[in-house]
Amino acid sequence: VKNKKTKEGYSQFIGELYNNSMIKYSTLEININSFFEVLEQEIGINSKSDNVEYLIICLCKLFLTIVKKLDKPNSRIIVGKFKIIQKHDLIKRLKFKIMDITDKY
Numbered sequence: 001v002k003n004k005k006t007k008e009g010y011s012q013f014i015g016e017l018y019n020n021s022m023i024k025y026s027t028l029e030i031n032i033n034s035f036f037e038v039l040e041q042e043i044g045i046n047s048k049s050d051n052v053e054y055l056i057i058c059l060c061k062l063f064l065t066i067v068k069k070l071d072k073p074n075s076r077i078i079v080g081k082f083k084i085i086q087k088h089d090l091i092k093r094l095k096f097k098i099m100d101i102t103d104k105y
Helices: 002-019 025-045 050-066 072-086 092-104
Strands: none
Touching: 002 025, 002 050, 025 050, 025 072, 050 072, 050 092, 072 092
């Protein structure tokens, strides 16, 4: 649990850097795309692994931190990526975490 909270905290920190104009969206976008690429690779290996869980937790926290400052097109792109991930056989808790994002945004 401590590990999950630490990773979630780092993701929120990155999001807050963007919210406070300390990093540009282009930098943030590279990180988000990298997270999604690694997540898709990990899901291909084992969709119920700890790494998949950590990546989903990080991406969800990062998105929820920055969503208010994002413009609609960028927000839709990220939500679209979450919808693709949602189709995989994930742990129920993670599926619901992603569903919260895809249903709300």
